[in-house]
Amino acid sequence: PGHIVEIDGSCFGKRKYQRGRLLKTQWVFGGIDINTRKCFLVPVDQRDATALLPIIEEYVLPGNADAICDLSNQIMYFFILGTTIHSDEWRAYNALRNNPDYIHLTVNHSISFVNPNTGVHTQNIENTWMLAKRKHKKQGGFNRHLLQTYLEEFMWRQEFGDEPLKNLVLQINSLHPVQ
Numbered sequence: 001p002g003h004i005v006e007i008d009g010s011c012f013g014k015r016k017y018q019r020g021r022l023l024k025t026q027w028v029f030g031g032i033d034i035n036t037r038k039c040f041l042v043p044v045d046q047r048d049a050t051a052l053l054p055i056i057e058e059y060v061l062p063g064n065a066d067a068i069c070d071l072s073n074q075i076m077y078f079f080i081l082g083t084t085i086h087s088d089e090w091r092a093y094n095a096l097r098n099n100p101d102y103i104h105l106t107v108n109h110s111i112s113f114v115n116p117n118t119g120v121h122t123q124n125i126e127n128t129w130m131l132a133k134r135k136h137k138k139q140g141g142f143n144r145h146l147l148q149t150y151l152e153e154f155m156w157r158q159e160f161g162d163e164p165l166k167n168l169v170l171q172i173n174s175l176h177p178v179q
Contacts, residue, residue: 005060006086006125007031007093009047012133012147026147028132029055031085032125038159039128041151049092060085062101086120128158 013025029052030041040059044051060083084103087093096104107115107122114121132154136142142150160167 003036004034004084004086005031006034006122007056007060008088008122008125008129009044009052009090010129010133012136012142024144026144028147028151030125030128031056031059032128033083034124039125039155041128041132041155043147043151047090047092049095052092053095056085056096056102060102086122088122131158 007030009027009029011025011027027044027047028041029044029047030039032039040055042055042059044055062083084105085093085096086105086107087096088109089106093104093106096102105115105118105120107113107118107120113123132151135154136150157164160171
């Protein structure tokens with residue numbers, strides 16, 4: 001209880017010679033718990049309610065669950081739930097208003113980046129998008145087939161820092177302690 005998760009979508013792609021239309025784009029939906037700084041980033045083909053709401057329900061669970069361990073990706077997502085969700089006013093999120101499991105607050109970006117009445121903003125998830133895209137821009141783009149792997153590495157580094165070997169050993173030790 002008391003956790004706030006900001007959600008948003010972002011387009012990963014590039015412009016040829018930094019001009020014109022985007023080439024090879026992929027939409028990614030994500031969220032960040034502003035208390036724990038843990039995030040989730042999921043490539044999506046569509047950005048409608050039927051695609052996004054199941055993702056929200058998977059990563060931002062209502063009730064008393066403490067952790068989700070996705071063994072297929074070997075990544076642990078942790079959200080203490082009974083969560084408040086902050087988002088922009090993308091119409092796919094409208095169904096959250098009728099969901100009694102979440103408190104959903106919005107900001108209208110065409111008026112302001114911070115809702116003057118509630119203080120709601122999405123600046124943390126926007127910053128997460130900037131950080132996630134920084135490395136990919138330095139490398140001159142990304143292979144769309146490797147995007148999922150790149151996002152998983154980014155989420156892992158966000159949670160465990162930039163000392164991969166040390167943190168990998170620590171994570172293995174926490175999951176499988178030596179007796």
